[in-house]
Amino acid sequence: MNGHADHDQRPHDEGETLAQAQGIAARLVAGPGRVLDLGCGTGRVGGMLAAAGHDVTGVDREPAHEDPFLEAIKGAGRFECLDFTEAAGLQGLPTGPFDAILLLGNTLTTVRSPAVLRELFLAVASRLDPEGVFVYDDFPFAGWSELTTGNWGDGVSEDGSMQMLWVPGEPEFVMRTGPEVDDRDLEPRPDERVLRLWSMSELNDAATGAGLARGGHDATASLVLHVHRDEKPGIGRAARFDH
Numbered sequence: 001m002n003g004h005a006d007h008d009q010r011p012h013d014e015g016e017t018l019a020q021a022q023g024i025a026a027r028l029v030a031g032p033g034r035v036l037d038l039g040c041g042t043g044r045v046g047g048m049l050a051a052a053g054h055d056v057t058g059v060d061r062e063p064a065h066e067d068p069f070l071e072a073i074k075g076a077g078r079f080e081c082l083d084f085t086e087a088a089g090l091q092g093l094p095t096g097p098f099d100a101i102l103l104l105g106n107t108l109t110t111v112r113s114p115a116v117l118r119e120l121f122l123a124v125a126s127r128l129d130p131e132g133v134f135v136y137d138d139f140p141f142a143g144w145s146e147l148t149t150g151n152w153g154d155g156v157s158e159d160g161s162m163q164m165l166w167v168p169g170e171p172e173f174v175m176r177t178g179p180e181v182d183d184r185d186l187e188p189r190p191d192e193r194v195l196r197l198w199s200m201s202e203l204n205d206a207a208t209g210a211g212l213a214r215g216g217h218d219a220t221a222s223l224v225l226h227v228h229r230d231e232k233p234g235i236g237r238a239a240r241f242d243h
Contacts, residue, residue, distance in 0.1 A: 023221025033099035039107030043072025
């Protein structure tokens with residue numbers, strides 16, 4: 001939800017991307033790891049982890065992302081085209097086990113159904129190594145915090161570059177950027193992508209239902225992290241779990 005100069009709705013700039021990659025790598029402390037990058041895009045974070053020696057499997061619903069992703073990881077992994085934001089697609093996810101499973105960028109906000117969220121967390125937990133870590137962006141902290149600062153008081157960011165429109169009665173919204181911003185048009189359009197801002201209570205419910213521990217927040221790396229419920233922070237790949 002951060003505003004960037006190119007108005008492309010990317011959640012993190014280069015510095016924040018580096019911090020995320022470093023935060024994940026710091027938890028892969030047992031040597032080269034097996035990473036599943038869900039919603040991998042063109043390899044924003046996966047490329048950095050591959051360069052650090054980790055084997056990265058990228059999954060994305062956009063076939064056009066395959067070539068740039070494979071270029072980013074430079075042969076240190078593979079790509080699978082799959083839409084896992086719908087329940088039917090979850091069955092096709094690689095089986096693992098993986099030392100780290102990533103759900104970064106805007107991907108989590110594209111999941112709108114609580115039932116699908118629970119199925120997604122179950123699928124992740126079943127593919128996560130006993131000492132592995134599941135990570136996603138800290139939107140539940142940063143997103144709600146940004147909303148309460150007044151930056152979106154009338155639905156348009158203070159600099160006028162972005163517009164947020166809420167779906168009536170739901171924690172769902174659409175984002176407009178640049179020339180799309182129109183403070184006279186206050187209803188989501190049929191062709192606009194609807195996103196959902198999950199709360200940590202909802203995410204923790206899905207996590208504990210899947211056998212994962214409640215999420216820890218690493219604000220420095222803009223990450224929320226879950227391990228298996230019986231995993232002890234500070235041991236194996238879950239070391240330095242919380243900041």
